[in-house]
Amino acid sequence: WRAVVSSTSLPVLLAAALPLKFMAPPITDAEQLLDNPDMKAKMELLILRIQKEFCESLEAEETSGKKFSIDRWRRQNEEEGGGITCVLEGGEVLERAGVNITVMRAPLSPKLQESMRARGKTLPADKNFEFFAAGVSSVIHPRNPHVPTMHFNFRYFEVQDQHGQNKHSWFGGGADLTPYYLNTQDVVQFHAALKSACDKHGPDKYPLFKRSCDEYFLNAARGERRGVGGIFFDDMESPNPDSDFNFVRDCADAIIPSYLPIVRRRKHEAFTAEQREWQLLRRGRYVEFNLVYDRGTKFGFATPGARIESVLVSLPLTAKWLYKHDPQPGSPEYTLTDVLKNPRDWV
Amino acid sequence: WRAVVSSTSLPVLLAAALPLKFMAPPITDAEQLLDNPDMKAKMELLILRIQKEFCESLEAEETSGKKFSIDRWRRQNEEEGGGITCVLEGGEVLERAGVNITVMRAPLSPKLQESMRARGKTLPADKNFEFFAAGVSSVIHPRNPHVPTMHFNFRYFEVQDQHGQNKHSWFGGGADLTPYYLNTQDVVQFHAALKSACDKHGPDKYPLFKRSCDEYFLNAARGERRGVGGIFFDDMESPNPDSDFNFVRDCADAIIPSYLPIVRRRKHEAFTAEQREWQLLRRGRYVEFNLVYDRGTKFGFATPGARIESVLVSLPLTAKWLYKHDPQPGSPEYTLTDVLKNPRDWV
Numbered sequence: 268w269r270a271v272v273s274s275t276s277l278p279v280l281l282a283a284a285l286p287l288k289f290m291a292p293p294i295t296d297a298e299q300l301l302d303n304p305d306m307k308a309k310m311e312l313l314i315l316r317i318q319k320e321f322c323e324s325l326e327a328e329e330t331s332g333k334k335f336s337i338d339r340w341r342r343q344n345e346e347e348g349g350g351i352t353c354v355l356e357g358g359e360v361l362e363r364a365g366v367n368i369t370v371m372r373a374p375l376s377p378k379l380q381e382s383m384r385a386r387g388k389t390l391p392a393d394k395n396f397e398f399f400a401a402g403v404s405s406v407i408h409p410r411n412p413h414v415p416t417m418h419f420n421f422r423y424f425e426v427q428d429q430h431g432q433n434k435h436s437w438f439g440g441g442a443d444l445t446p447y448y449l450n451t452q453d454v455v456q457f458h459a460a461l462k463s464a465c466d467k468h469g470p471d472k473y474p475l476f477k478r479s480c481d482e483y484f485l486n487a488a489r490g491e492r493r494g495v496g497g498i499f500f501d502d503m504e505s506p507n508p509d510s511d512f513n514f515v516r517d518c519a520d521a522i523i524p525s526y527l528p529i530v531r532r533r534k535h536e537a538f539t540a541e542q543r544e545w546q547l548l549r550r551g552r553y554v555e556f557n558l559v560y561d562r563g564t565k566f567g568f569a570t571p572g573a574r575i576e577s578v579l580v581s582l583p584l585t586a587k588w589l590y591k592h593d594p595q596p597g598s599p600e601y602t603l604t605d606v607l608k609n610p611r612d613w614v
Numbered sequence: 615w616r617a618v619v620s621s622t623s624l625p626v627l628l629a630a631a632l633p634l635k636f637m638a639p640p641i642t643d644a645e646q647l648l649d650n651p652d653m654k655a656k657m658e659l660l661i662l663r664i665q666k667e668f669c670e671s672l673e674a675e676e677t678s679g680k681k682f683s684i685d686r687w688r689r690q691n692e693e694e695g696g697g698i699t700c701v702l703e704g705g706e707v708l709e710r711a712g713v714n715i716t717v718m719r720a721p722l723s724p725k726l727q728e729s730m731r732a733r734g735k736t737l738p739a740d741k742n743f744e745f746f747a748a749g750v751s752s753v754i755h756p757r758n759p760h761v762p763t764m765h766f767n768f769r770y771f772e773v774q775d776q777h778g779q780n781k782h783s784w785f786g787g788g789a790d791l792t793p794y795y796l797n798t799q800d801v802v803q804f805h806a807a808l809k810s811a812c813d814k815h816g817p818d819k820y821p822l823f824k825r826s827c828d829e830y831f832l833n834a835a836r837g838e839r840r841g842v843g844g845i846f847f848d849d850m851e852s853p854n855p856d857s858d859f860n861f862v863r864d865c866a867d868a869i870i871p872s873y874l875p876i877v878r879r880r881k882h883e884a885f886t887a888e889q890r891e892w893q894l895l896r897r898g899r900y901v902e903f904n905l906v907y908d909r910g911t912k913f914g915f916a917t918p919g920a921r922i923e924s925v926l927v928s929l930p931l932t933a934k935w936l937y938k939h940d941p942q943p944g945s946p947e948y949t950l951t952d953v954l955k956n957p958r959d960w961v
Contacts, residue, residue, distance in 0.1 A: 338938070354937045363935070488915050488922040551929070558905035559915055568835050568906055575835040576938050582898070584936070588710070588929040590701040591685070 289315040290322060291339040291351045294370035306436065306508055307399055310423040313512075314368045314403035315351075317421070317519045321405060322353050322366050324523050328530050331359040335366070343572055347373045352577045356584060360534045362410040365580025372399040375426060378569050383426065386502060388435050394428035402440075403519070404563065406581040407526070412546035413536040415446035415453060415494070416553065417526045418581070420563060421519050423512075438511045439501035441476065442522060443484055445494030445553060447546045449603045451613075453529045454495045458613040460525030461498050464517040472514070476500045481610040486556050491607040493556045497525075501562075545600050547587040554586045636662040637669060638686040638698045641717035653783065653855055654746055657770040660859075661715045661750035662698075664768070664866045668752060669700050669713050671870050675877050678706040682713070690919055694720045699924045703931060707881045709757040712927025719746040722773060725916050730773065733849060735782050741775035749787075750866070751910060753928040754873075759893035760883040762793035762800060762841070763900065764873045765928070767910060768866050770859075785858050786848035788823065789869060790831055792841030792900060794893045796950045798960075800876045801842045805960040807872035808845050811864040819861070823847045828957040833903050838954040840903045844872075848909075892947050894934040901933045 282301050286292035293300055293315055300308045322335045333355055341349035348371035355364045375383075375396040384390055402422030409416070421440035427433060444457045458477070465473035480499035484492050498518065503511050557564050567578030594600030629648050633639035640647055640662055647655045669682045680702055688696035695718035702711045722730075722743040731737055749769030756763070768787035774780060791804045805824070812820035827846035831839050845865065850858050904911050914925030941947030 336937075352937070356936060365937070488920065547932075554901060554933075555905060555926075558902060573835065579902075579935060580937060582935040585894075585932060585934050586901075587932050588926060589703060589931070590683075590699070590712070590927060591923050 289319050289351075290335070290337050290353055294341075294349050294351070294368075306423065306512065307401060307425065309512060310401040311370050313516055313519065314370075314401060314421065317403050317522070318351065318353065318366050318368050321522060324527050325355070325361060325364060325366075325407065325530075328527065328534060329355065329358045329360045330534075333358045333361075335364070340574060340577070342371060342373070342574070344373075347371050347572075350574065350577060352574075352580060354580055358410070360409060360411070360414075360530065361407065363408045363580075363582075363584040364406075365577075366403070366405040367577050367580055368401075368403045369577070370401045372397060373570070373572075374398075376569065376571060379566070382569075388426065389433070390426065390435075391428070391433060394430075394433060396426055396428050396433075399423075399425040404581070408550070408583040409530065409534065411534055411536060412447040412538050412542045413450075413533040414530055415444050416550075416583075417444050417457075418442065419519070419522050421515050423515075435504065436508065437502050437504040438515050439503060440515055440518060441480055441483075441497060441499035442518070442525065443480055443494055443497035443499070444526075445549070446603065447542070447549050448599050449495070449606055450533075453533070455613050456528060457495075457497060457525045460521045461518065462614050464521035465498065465514075467517055468510070468514045473498065477612075484556065486552060486560065488559075489552065489555070491552075491604065492610060493553060493607075495606060495613070496610060544587070545594075547583075547585055548589060548592055549603075550583040550586040551588045554582055557581050636666050636698075637682070637684050637700055641688075641696050641698070641715075653770065653859065654748060654772065656859060657748040658717050660863055660866065661717075661748060661768065664750050664869070665698065665700065665713050665715050668869060671874050672702070672708060672711060672713075672754065672877075675874065675881060676702065676705045676707045677881075680705045680708075682711070687921060687924070689718060689720070689921070691720075694718055694919075697921065697924060699921075699927060701927055705757070707756055707758070707761075707877065708754065710755045710927075710929075710931040711753075712924075713750070713752040714924050714927055715748075715750045716924070717748045719744060720917070720919075721745075723916065723918060726913070729916075735773065736780070737773065737782075738775070738780060741777075741780060743773055743775050743780075746770075746772040751928070755897070755930045756877065756881065758881055758883060759794040759885050759889045760797070760880040761877055762791045763897075763930075764791050764804075765789065766866070766869050768862050770862075782851065783855065784849050784851040785862050786850065787862055787865060788827055788830075788844060788846035789865070789872065790827055790841055790844035790846070791873075792896070793950065794889070794896050795946050796842070796953055797880075800880070802960050803875060804842075804844060804872045807868045808865065809961050811868035812845065812861075814864055815857070815861045820845065824959075831903065833899060833907065835906075836899065836902070838899075838951065839957060840900060840954075842953060842960070843957060891934070892941075894930075894932055895936060895939055896950075897930040897933040898935045901929055904928050 282297035285297040295311055300312055326334055335353040335355045338352045350369035353366045355361050375398045380390055390396060404420035406418045419442035423438050425436040462473040476498035480496040483499045505511050564578055567573045629644035632644040640658060642658055647659055673681055682700040682702045685699045697716035700713045702708050722745045727737055737743060751767035753765045766789035770785050772783040809820040823845035827843040830846045852858050911925055914920045
């Protein structure tokens with residue numbers, strides 16, 4: 268063993284140990300990730316760490332003893348990258364939980380070029396583009412209707428033409444909470460944790476991204492938001508990518524303190540069959556938002572060869588629809604829908 | 615009474631009786647519908663009749679005694695029309711069944727103008743357009759996994775500018791079957807009934823619209839069709855609108871003979887919890903298709919003030935998602951997915 272150690276350089280040893288730190292070995296060769304100041308490498312290491320920490324903190328709350336299953340996959344063209352999809356289904360606390368990372372580089376389809384141009388990126392029409400994307404995304408659907416559903420996503424994009432010119436790079440992300448019953452304590456705690464991460468990077472961040480979140484997670488046809496919001500940002504492309512990265516990292520590190528205390532506090536609360544039914548109807552609305560409006564899901568459906576099973580771990584295990592199910596004014600269910608129609612300031 | 619009759623013209627009396635023939639009074643004033651050769655009136659009378667006949671034939675199969683609830687509604691701006699939404703939820707045979715008619719005229723939103731231009735309609739950019747739409751649409755989700763889900767839709771559109779110029783009118787429609795288990799007898803019967811309606815209007819119709827159906831009801835991201843097809847057509851705008859109308863009428867009249875015998879034959883078949891689970895997972899795919907791909911649902915989400923509850927009666931009562939649930943090769947579930955990936959000719 269000593270002989271091996273002495274004949275092997277320290278970086279190579281560290282690289283060999285790297286897979287053990289995460290849910291599965293990185294998508295990119297470990298040797299390329301370590302001590303690499305390139306943003307692509309930094310982002311991959313961040314999302315690997317966030318995935319590991321979040322999965323472990325959730326497993327600690329799951330009373331059935333079930334663990335996340337770990338599915339490391341490559342795109343059909345293996346050079347285009349792949350991902351690690353961690354799923355826990357049918358638990359006692361976690362009805363369906365997905366924590367997904369993706370690291371991919373692929374040609375940018377004409378449809379996606381168009382949607383990026385529509386959002387203000389200058390991509391000359393006569394070039395072929397390729398993109399790099401690295402992101403972590405997660406949706407947690409607990410079984411108990413008193414525990415809210417939570418989503419977060421942090422991603423880094425690079426786009427450049429085939430000559431390495433016309434380069435753009437940006438960050439996006441956010442986190443939002445979807446309760447079935449309104450517990451102000453939970454909502455305030457969630458927002459406060461995200462706000463304190465934002466505030467480290469300036470007082471303008473939280474108010475701006477809180478408002479973006481209320482605007483983005485809107486089911487326009489229903490005139491209601493998906494939940495009680497959180498933060499949302501996209502196309503973050505400041506002159507200093509490292510400061511953007513630090514912002515993203517701080518937000519990602521705020522997820523566990525924003526959400527896990529709520530799970531812990533509510534997971535043993537008793538609930539009725541009617542409350543469960545209400546939760547499933549609201550999950551129908553979650554499905555509507557994700558399939559009709561969500562940019563990430565649309566990106567998945569529009570990317571040739573996308574791994575649709577990984578995209579759709581965001582959907583609940585079960586959802587229901589009933590014609591014109593409107594809660595009684597004055598009921599707790601009505602209180603929730605009122606907040607979804609009229610977003611509030613929480614902190 | 616005699617005095618009333620003799621002082622009242624026959625058309626007015628007939629018009630007064632018209633509401634009794636349908637699930638609810640027509641959307642347009644009954645006096646305007648009778649003996650009116652205008653296609654808008656003919657189409658409204660057709661869809662009112664189809665709705666009534668189909669609801670009654672389904673109620674005859676429902677063993678719980680539950681009947682369709684009838685919801686007649688107007689758009690917020692009442693001059694824009696409205697609809698009649700008939701829903702039966704939570705029956706023994708019919709888990710969720712919706713039969714909807716809509717008759718509306720409204721300004722054509724820029725987004726919808728764009729999508730019509732993309733499909734080849736010449737709509738000059740400097741004009742305001744309004745559209746008229748009359749259609750019947752229905753999705754039946756039975757409780758028993760051995761009874762397929764069935765959808766049909768027949769619609770008539772007119773578009774014209776504010777001066778009544780640049781007018782287009784066309785029909786669209788179709789019917790498709792979504793079984794959970796493949797029973798060749800059912801599929802052949804369904805297709806044969808539609809084929810014989812098509813064949814009255816020329817031997818080219820069924821093969822063409824059968825192929826269109828397989829192309830249209832494709833969940834591209836999954837590489838599988840929604841079901842075993844049927845017929846689908848759109849933008850039918852021949853020089854003779856009456857012959858188009860007759861084609862649509864004959865197809866609509868083929869729905870009951872194409873589907874009801876299957877319901878009758880299968881509704882008492884025993885099924886296991888595993889078969890029910892499989893049905894709910896397939897219903898998840900139905901939700902995916904409707905919310906991501908379906909033109910009618912997109913039209914609903916894109917129409918300002920659309921009645922989203924009526925659009926979404928197409929969704930099942932319950933749907934499920936599980937990560938990478940792939941049926942075992944050789945199982946009946948696998949046999950179904952194989953047909954969804956590789957459409958067949960049935961008649």
